[in-house]
Amino acid sequence: xxxxxxxxxxxxxxxxxxxxxxxxxxxxxxxxxxxxxxxxxxxxxxxxxxxxxxxxxxxxxxxxxxxxxxxxxxxxxxxxxxxxxxxxxxxxxxxxxxxxxxxxxxxxxxxxxxxxxxxxxxxxxxxxxxxxxxxxxxxxxxxxxxxxxxxxxxxxxxxxxxxxxxxxxxxxxxxxxxxxxxxxxxxxxxxxxxxxxxxxxxxxxxxxxxxxxxxxxxxxxxxxxxxxxxxxxxxxxxxxxxxxxxxxxxxxxxxxxxxxxxxxxxxxxxxxxxxxxxxxxxxxxxxxxxxxxxxxxxxxxxxxxxxxxxxxxxxxxxxxxxxxxxxxx
Amino acid sequence: xxxxxxxxxxxxxxxxxxxxxxxxxxxxxxxxxxxxxxxxxxxxxxxxxxxxxxxxxxxxxxxxxxxxxxxxxxxxxxxxxxxxxxxxxxxxxxxxxxxxxxxxxxxxxxxxxxxxxxxxxxxxxxxxxxxxxxxxxxxxxxxxxxxxxxxxxxxxxxxxxxxxxxxxxxxxxxxxxxxxxxxxxxxxxxxxxxxxxxxxxxxxxxxxxxxxxxxxxxxxxxxxxxxxxxxxxxxxxxxxxxxxxxxxxxxxxxxxxxxxxxxx
Numbered sequence: 001x002x003x004x005x006x007x008x009x010x011x012x013x014x015x016x017x018x019x020x021x022x023x024x025x026x027x028x029x030x031x032x033x034x035x036x037x038x039x040x041x042x043x044x045x046x047x048x049x050x051x052x053x054x055x056x057x058x059x060x061x062x063x064x065x066x067x068x069x070x071x072x073x074x075x076x077x078x079x080x081x082x083x084x085x086x087x088x089x090x091x092x093x094x095x096x097x098x099x100x101x102x103x104x105x106x107x108x109x110x111x112x113x114x115x116x117x118x119x120x121x122x123x124x125x126x127x128x129x130x131x132x133x134x135x136x137x138x139x140x141x142x143x144x145x146x147x148x149x150x151x152x153x154x155x156x157x158x159x160x161x162x163x164x165x166x167x168x169x170x171x172x173x174x175x176x177x178x179x180x181x182x183x184x185x186x187x188x189x190x191x192x193x194x195x196x197x198x199x200x201x202x203x204x205x206x207x208x209x210x211x212x213x214x215x216x217x218x219x220x221x222x223x224x225x226x227x228x229x230x231x232x233x234x235x236x237x238x239x240x241x242x243x244x245x246x247x248x249x250x251x252x253x254x255x256x257x258x259x260x261x262x263x264x265x266x267x268x269x270x271x272x273x274x275x276x277x278x279x280x281x282x283x284x285x286x287x288x289x290x291x292x293x294x295x296x297x298x299x300x301x302x303x304x305x306x307x308x309x310x311x312x313x314x315x316x317x318x319x320x321x322x323x324x325x326x327x328x329x
Numbered sequence: 330x331x332x333x334x335x336x337x338x339x340x341x342x343x344x345x346x347x348x349x350x351x352x353x354x355x356x357x358x359x360x361x362x363x364x365x366x367x368x369x370x371x372x373x374x375x376x377x378x379x380x381x382x383x384x385x386x387x388x389x390x391x392x393x394x395x396x397x398x399x400x401x402x403x404x405x406x407x408x409x410x411x412x413x414x415x416x417x418x419x420x421x422x423x424x425x426x427x428x429x430x431x432x433x434x435x436x437x438x439x440x441x442x443x444x445x446x447x448x449x450x451x452x453x454x455x456x457x458x459x460x461x462x463x464x465x466x467x468x469x470x471x472x473x474x475x476x477x478x479x480x481x482x483x484x485x486x487x488x489x490x491x492x493x494x495x496x497x498x499x500x501x502x503x504x505x506x507x508x509x510x511x512x513x514x515x516x517x518x519x520x521x522x523x524x525x526x527x528x529x530x531x532x533x534x535x536x537x538x539x540x541x542x543x544x545x546x547x548x549x550x551x552x553x554x555x556x557x558x559x560x561x562x563x564x565x566x567x568x569x570x571x572x573x574x575x576x577x578x579x580x581x582x583x584x585x586x587x588x589x590x591x592x593x
Contacts, residue, residue, distance in 0.1 A: 068421065071425050072424075072425070073421055073424045073425060075585070075586075092424070092425075093427045093428075093429075094427075096425055096426060096427040097427050099425070101422075101425050103421065103422065106418065106419050106421065106422050107419075107422075108422055110340075110344065112344055112347050113340065113343065113344060117340055117343070120336055120340075121333070121336050121337065121340055123336075124332040124333035124335075124336040125333045125336075125426060125427065125428055126427060127332070127333075
């Protein structure tokens with residue numbers, strides 16, 4: 001039974017075009033030309049309870065539009081959306097009780113008041129029972145180490161502290177689904193780690209379904225089990241994290257350390273990317289073209305090797321390659 | 330749900346306490362403003378030799394003070410807040426809450442106004458009483474005034490909110506706010522009582538809801554109306570409230586139809 005179901009969902013925006021220059025601007029005051037821009041084109045997927053899904057795509061691919069439709073604040077132009085069995089846009093308040101949302105670039109906190117106050121307000125807003133409230137606050141404060149700043153006004157908090165507070169607030173009412181829209185943007189490595197661990201822990205303990213949009217591929221690698229990728233509003237791929245890595249990593253990265261090169265005939269399947277200092281070089285080899293055995297064989301003939309590493313590219317690199325291939329934006 | 334509104338009230342009060350330094354300036358500014366208005370009315374009534382018969386200086390002082398109280402209670406920045414939140418896209422955060430946006434915003438504003446009434450309105454009233462002496466109403470008039478003042482708050486909030494909703498179309502609320510402010514100043518009778526308006530302008534005011542937010546409740550307080558006329562004012566307020574509530578629903582539905590959240 002799917003908790004999130006999107007069927008052939010499209011979303012068009014009407015954009016009013018302004019004419020160029022002064023007269024164009026004046027003209028468009030009276031006769032506006034509009035242009036339809038499709039932000040989301042025929043997207044379908046279904047997500048089971050407890051899944052950790054990374055929703056990725058370059059800027060303007062339609063990620064936020066999708067999340068806004070799932071949370072019920074945008075109406076799809078066509079198609080069918082069910083979240084926990086209900087249509088979000090038609091039952092926004094009911095849907096709100098089932099979901100928690102964190103926008104990395106928008107805040108639910110009041111600048112002048114401490115985090116504790118926000119907790120209190122959201123507890124009332126979502127009618128969280130005392131027992132659940134206490135259990136959750138204790139858990140969040142402990143796991144995300146918030147004791148030190150719970151009573152400080154938000155304006156005195158660092159970005160990392162604020163983000164931890166935002167995530168806690170979104171989860172106070174035990175939502176079944178958590179949408180995270182770029183939650184680690186601008187954070188330092190330690191805070192990123194803490195947030196990633198927290199989300200995995202939450203998923204393990206409460207079976208919370210998580211949809212994460214991010215540009216930080218380490219987030220995806222560390223949090224998600226499944227990747228849905230979109231580009232210019234279209235679904236490009238929908239696979240497990242492992243499948244994504246294996247399916248899209250077309251090349252091996254080979255780093256060789258050697259004492260000296262032996263004069264062997266060059267192989268067209270092996271490309272030198274760069275030499276790293278003295279006696280060290282990075283190559284790329286097409287996975288389809290050569291097996292690991294062949295690679296080893298080639299390099300042992302071509303170099304007097306002291307060390308060698310053959311690796312699939314990191315997810316960051318895979319995504320970069322995919323983006324470059326797809327849209328020059 | 331009431332729990333949430335109480336939490337919101339206490340939160341707003343705590344927030345306002347953070348700006349308590351400002352409160353003293355607000356009190357001083359308001360006393361000066363009332364003093365100026367009292368001086369103007371004293372001069373005007375002196376010149377005209379109280380030609381309008383039943384309007385006396387204590388009446389006008391009380392009018393100014395009551396208008397100030399109503400102003401404090403009905404003051405709103407709803408359109409402005411809504412415009413800001415639509416423009417930077419943070420209205421998205423408001424819309425994912427399980428409470429209606431209008432309820433949340435009204436109550437937040439009401440909490441601010443109650444705070445202002447208690448901590449800067451009351452001192453001003455006490456000072457005015459001490460210096461100029463205010464007309465005290467009968468118990469019945471006071472009760473009717475309180476009722477119509479509450480309705481005035483509802484009317485003002487709705488008017489401002491409905492105008493605020495238009496930012497979903499026009500994307501920039503600055504001039505909307507100015508428009509509401511201007512209409513209020515001209516047609517409410519908050520600064521100049523409608524008694525002194527030329528007949529044509531007074532007739533226009535008859536057809537607009539603004540006078541029900543300032544002039545009419547004050548007249549009730551001053552005992553210018555008998556009980557039946559006062560009840561008529563309240564009835565008219567209720568009719569306007571119904572009209573505005575329905576209009577808000579319609580505009581809100583249209584907003585949802587073409588909801589377009591900017592940014593992000």
